[in-house]
Amino acid sequence: MIERLETLVLSLADDELIIGHRHAEWIGLGPILEEDIAFASIAQDETGHAQAYYQILTDLGLRTPDEYAFQRKASEFRCAHLVELPNFDYDYALALMRHYLYDAAEQIKLQALREGSYDPLAGLADRLLREEKYHWLHATTWIKRLAYSTEEAYLRLKSAIDQLWPYAWMLFEPLPEEAEIVEAGWIPPSSVLRERWLELIQPTLISANLFPPPPASETLLPLQGARKGLRSPYFDELLQEMTEVSSSEPGAEW
Amino acid sequence: MYGNLVIRPEDIENWGKKVHEEDPEKLAEFEARIERGEKIEPQDWMPFEYRRQLIRLIEQHAHSEIIGALPEGTWITRAPTFRRKLALMAKVQDEVGHAQLLYSAAETLGKPREAMINDLLSGKSKYSNVFNYPAKTWADTAIIAWLVDAGAIINQTTNSKGSYGPYVRALERICWEESFHLKYGYDSVVYLATGTPKQRALLQDALNRWWRPIMHFFGPPDNLSVHTEKLVKWKVKLATNDEMRQQFLDMYVPKIWELGLTIPDPNLRKNPETGRWEYSDPNWDEFWQVINGNGPCNKERIAVRRFAEEKGRWVRRALLESQARYVTPLA
Numbered sequence: 001m002i003e004r005l006e007t008l009v010l011s012l013a014d015d016e017l018i019i020g021h022r023h024a025e026w027i028g029l030g031p032i033l034e035e036d037i038a039f040a041s042i043a044q045d046e047t048g049h050a051q052a053y054y055q056i057l058t059d060l061g062l063r064t065p066d067e068y069a070f071q072r073k074a075s076e077f078r079c080a081h082l083v084e085l086p087n088f089d090y091d092y093a094l095a096l097m098r099h100y101l102y103d104a105a106e107q108i109k110l111q112a113l114r115e116g117s118y119d120p121l122a123g124l125a126d127r128l129l130r131e132e133k134y135h136w137l138h139a140t141t142w143i144k145r146l147a148y149s150t151e152e153a154y155l156r157l158k159s160a161i162d163q164l165w166p167y168a169w170m171l172f173e174p175l176p177e178e179a180e181i182v183e184a185g186w187i188p189p190s191s192v193l194r195e196r197w198l199e200l201i202q203p204t205l206i207s208a209n210l211f212p213p214p215p216a217s218e219t220l221l222p223l224q225g226a227r228k229g230l231r232s233p234y235f236d237e238l239l240q241e242m243t244e245v246s247s248s249e250p251g252a253e254w
Numbered sequence: 255m256y257g258n259l260v261i262r263p264e265d266i267e268n269w270g271k272k273v274h275e276e277d278p279e280k281l282a283e284f285e286a287r288i289e290r291g292e293k294i295e296p297q298d299w300m301p302f303e304y305r306r307q308l309i310r311l312i313e314q315h316a317h318s319e320i321i322g323a324l325p326e327g328t329w330i331t332r333a334p335t336f337r338r339k340l341a342l343m344a345k346v347q348d349e350v351g352h353a354q355l356l357y358s359a360a361e362t363l364g365k366p367r368e369a370m371i372n373d374l375l376s377g378k379s380k381y382s383n384v385f386n387y388p389a390k391t392w393a394d395t396a397i398i399a400w401l402v403d404a405g406a407i408i409n410q411t412t413n414s415k416g417s418y419g420p421y422v423r424a425l426e427r428i429c430w431e432e433s434f435h436l437k438y439g440y441d442s443v444v445y446l447a448t449g450t451p452k453q454r455a456l457l458q459d460a461l462n463r464w465w466r467p468i469m470h471f472f473g474p475p476d477n478l479s480v481h482t483e484k485l486v487k488w489k490v491k492l493a494t495n496d497e498m499r500q501q502f503l504d505m506y507v508p509k510i511w512e513l514g515l516t517i518p519d520p521n522l523r524k525n526p527e528t529g530r531w532e533y534s535d536p537n538w539d540e541f542w543q544v545i546n547g548n549g550p551c552n553k554e555r556i557a558v559r560r561f562a563e564e565k566g567r568w569v570r571r572a573l574l575e576s577q578a579r580y581v582t583p584l585a
Contacts, residue, residue: 027327027346028320028558031566032573033354033367036323040347043330044340051336066335090565149572156568245392246334252450254334254392254442 004181005118006057007078010068011175011227012109013053014079017069019102020046021242022087023095031092038138042099045131052128056120070246074231074239081223081232082167093156094163096146100139101161101168101201107136108196109187117185140204147208157210166215170223172197276301288489293419296362304488308418309363310379311490316356317374317381321555323349325389326398334392341438345399348431355428359420375560377547384467386549393446393453393460399439401464404506405471407432408498417489440509447513461510462518469536470544472499478538503531 023043030036054065063071082102087095110132113125146153172194175181182189205211224230245254280299287294294300327346333339357367373379384402389395407429414425446457473479473495485491493501503524510517521534543549 021331024327024330024343027330027350028324029562029565031562031569033320033350033357035566035569036320036350037347037354040343040350044343044347047336047343048340051340069336070334090561092566092569145576146569146572149576150568152568153572241331244332245329249450249452252453254338254445254449 001184002060002062004177004184005060005186006062007175007177007227008181008186009053009057009121010078011080012113013050013068014077015083015102015171016046016053017050018077018079018083018238019098020044020050021238022083022085023099025087026090026095029090035092039095042135042138045135049128049131052124056124059120066246070243074235075229077231077235077239078227078229080167080171080173080226082164082171084232084235084238085164085167086234086238091156091160093146093153093160096139096142097157097160097164098168099135100143101164102171103132103135103139104201105168105171105193105197106132108193108200112187112193112196116187121186143204144208147210154208154210157208161205161210161212165212166219166223169194169215170220170226173224173227175227285487288417288487292417293422294417295419301488303484304490305363307485307488307490308421309360309365311413312356312360312363312421313365313370313373314380314382316353316360316370317379318385319349319353319356321374321381321385321559323353324555324558325385325387325551326395329389329392329395332392338442342395342399345435345438348435352424352428352431355424356421359418359424362420371559371563375556375563377556380545382471383541383544383549384471385555386544386551387464387467388551390463391456391460393456394464396439396442396446396457397460397464399435400443401439401468401506402471403432403435403439405468405498405502407436408502408505409472412493412498415489415492443513447515458515461515465518466536466540468502469499469533470538470541472496472502474538474541500531503533507531 020043023039023046026039026043027036030039050069051065054063054068057068058064082098085098107129110125110129113121114129116122116125143157147157148154172190174190178189181187187193202211223232226232281301284294284298284300284304294304323346326342326349330339330342330346333342357370360370361367370379374381389398410425410429410432414422414429416422416425443457446453476494476496479495482491503522507517507522507524519534521532524531544552547553
């Protein structure tokens, strides 16, 4: 049972840790000062959420949050490839669209976890939703504002969602042994969550003419296996950076 | 974080002349208000030079905050534990928030934020020299958060006794937040100082490299500074550079020694007779070199800001033209 719980919690925690890492890269590079601050604040929340998820496992006698974040091999991570994607050339449309699609998924997952049967997770979800409310408000406000402004802004958002769509879709790749996880009542099946996610984002994206059709299966194929430990080509570099200091003197306290 | 207002000789050309052109009655009333300890507010009458010098001061301060976020910001993704990562994120976010507060304070004097950013990018407007040095290791971030922020607190606490209301109020809030940065920095330093030999060496190396920029932090010595009586009278400048430097040394040298660290200046000592700190010349030529754009990171820092400015231009344009309500063609 504990292995399945770890599977579920790591999928949630690792997504938060890595999206926090990517958002933090925007500090100093935002299009306006207020966005530097917003992305820094969101990154801080997500990183804190990752720590809180790991702590649930620590409380069961598994590893500590720092061990999970800083002492695992790449293949031990369970994040989706969407969060691993680099900020490439710092295209704000791409960062904003990833933030929007990701936080929509988080809304759905947290609402489901809150109703789930595992109390520590349900309680945490309830707490996190209070902070996530503002991430969601931030993302939707910006998407709506930019989608209806200039042609350039619209085209950038369009190109961003086209690029990210298969990755976002795979946020809901079924977990290993998902049937048992669902059976335990912790969270509904991924397919159900994806439907709820689509319902949440559809109205905004359709009216802004930004809603893509379901991704073709061949675009999804290379993205499979993330929840089993298959990492994207971008992950090794990220992990190396994240552990640069902690691994420079193993066992030291910082 | 903040470096002291740098006044170059060329900055005070026509200085006296402008003052004398002011209406003497209004000027006398203005100076009497400051003398009584009243705050000057944006809608109040103020001399041209007061406005000009305050814009320069607050603008330099704001620029220092956004540029200062860069050397530390690059270490967020490399921070070694959750505790440090979260604290560093919060700190850097604070610094950018301070820039936002300060640009707003400067805007009350009539210069728009865009104009200030443009002057930063063109090199017309300066920021604290200390951010033109690289943060090479994790220990550098600890030294910056402790000692550079300590210097900033001394400087800002002094300035918060100033005469311009919006700036003073911004500084009060900033000092409050900076005091947490100082605690974070000191805590990080203590962990390194009491850590493994490698960690101690890392810390000592960081102190060795940062000591000179920290000595430069408060600006050139009083005997080399241009005369600033008017700024003192108007409570724009409240302490001399040397006074603030002495205060810093008094407060922090004992703490640095207590940690078993060596300060890279064999002549540093407190003269028991004068009660003042004596130290080697920290190479003021280097200070002027860095101010004039020739520090180790000047070009890189401005290049990053310029990159952000260019990459974000379409966003700012879209915000200004939000009424365009672009609708995609159906076919």
